[in-house]
Amino acid sequence: MRTIACGFTADIDLIAKLTESFYEEIKKYASGVPKPILHTWDDFCTAVAWNVQKESGAEYIIANQEWIERFEKQLEWRKAIGGAGLQTGCVASYAGYTALVNIPMHSEELTALVSEQNGLMLLSDQEGETPKHYILEYEVGDSSNRIIFRRSNEYPRDMIAVNFANELRKKDISWMLTAGFNAVDGSKEVDILLQDTINLLETLGNKKPNVHLELASIWSLDEQWKIIRTLRSYVETIGLNEDEYQQLIGLKEPLLSLPDEDLVNILEDACHSLGAAHVILHTKEFSFIQSAQYDTTVWRTALMNGNQFAFSRAVTGEICNQDTIQKIISCSHLHPRGEKLRELTKGRKDITIIPAYIGETTSTTGLGDTFTAGLLVEAPVEFIRLV
Incomplete structure (x- = not known):
């Protein structure tokens, strides 16, 4: 069976359904257009209400720890694996393929979530608390989507593990996923991860596999374009969903x-x-x-x-x-x-x-x-x- 490599993010998802009563409370505090970084409860409510009305999905950075606790108490949460790299690797391994996965911050909690997965190789240099993302799923008529909320500065500066790079040089990899550039919080941090990615791909030489860049909702459209322009000559394919493509080309309607x-x-x-x-x-x-x-x-x-x-x-x-x-x-x-x-x-x-x-x-x-x-x-x- 084919082996793929998956980078660069891995986290733990806490998933909940948006209830009608919670949504009614949210609408009382919502107004205007959401900001990419949420500082207040009103910012959070605006982000949820705006996306539900548009039937869209997005990702936001939480800057205030206090109202996270308020958010947690309102809904029932279930735990799952998260992060583009880890999710892709787990799906592939569960279907019978082999996947190498870059893990920026490894923990026993993360290991326990994937302990029954065969064909999954978790590769990390650092131990610590695995980042957690809050995912709010909602339904509007026949449509459904999700909104993702995460804390700021959740990953270490050196996201790409040396152990991951070493295994890439040893194995015959058909395709490699590069994703997770939306997981860092500032333009300078994006630049660092982009350069680390280029360094990795260039040092692989003839062991470099085909590379797929998967985009994601990010806090700045300028940063999204920078990611594309920086990496497009290094990758064979760029993937994205309809919401992300709509934003990139400036289309006002869905x-x-x-x-x-x-x-x-x-x-x-x-x-x-x-x-x-x-x-x-x-x-x-x-x-x-x-x-x-x-x-x-x-x-x-x-x-x-x-x-x-x-x-x-x-x-x-x-x-x-x-x-x-x-x-x-x-x-x-x-x-x-x-x-x-x-x-x-x-x-x-x-x-x-x-x-x-x-x-x-x-x-x-x-x-x-x-x-x-x-x-x-x-x-x-x-x-x-x-x-």
Whole structure:
């Protein structure tokens, strides 16, 4: 089975459902547009209410420890693994693949959460308290999403473990995930992690695997663009969800609200917009890849696998093994919008669209990372240039 490497974040998620009574209380204190860093209870309430109204997901930094305790007492929480690197690695290993995972800060609590995972190699240099993220899931009509809250300065400066880098040089890795740049709090800290990433990739030499950069909601759009511009020449693919792409291109209305042909017109410009060799978009209706340089049809299996992994977790609320995934998919239907878009782009090699699955969602937490795991374990390792 294929081996992938996953960096750079690992945390513990505390997950709760937004109750109607709590939401009614929140709306009393909400006003205006949310700030990326939340200092007051009103800031927190504004962030929740704004995202629920927009049916969007986002991530915010908590600057005030006092109201975290108030927040904790309002809801019932369950514990799970978190962080893009760790989530992706756990999903891959649970499905029967091998994953090397960079762990910035290791703890016994984290080890206990993944103790039953085979094929998972946790690689760390530092011991301490593993960061915790608060994830608030909500439902609006037929739509569901999540909002993530985290503390400031939760990771050490040296996020990339020497042990992780050493194992990359020893193993035959097909794909490596680079993610978690939103986990640091300032522009200077982003610069440090970007340079550490470049140093790692350059020192791997001929052992450097194909590299996938996965974006995430971040506290500054300028920083998001800096991440893209700095790393796009070092990576084969850039992945993101519909909310993140909408923000990058400055679209005022939700991406998926556009008519089919208008949506395709925007998507077919993705690589030009981001300056990447491949751009991969994962949504609740379809997954998509675009390239101006390479034949994207070789990605069909990988995109389908990503959709199946993510849908199975959405339905069950848990990371699934291969048997469970196939059982769920065998009795599920493709999303009608995704099927229409696939038909609309049929025959094209620069764009490939694979319909997602449709069904009742139990949880929205970790679906992007789960898609990424399914994608990378089946991703092609060689590319065919477009004529």
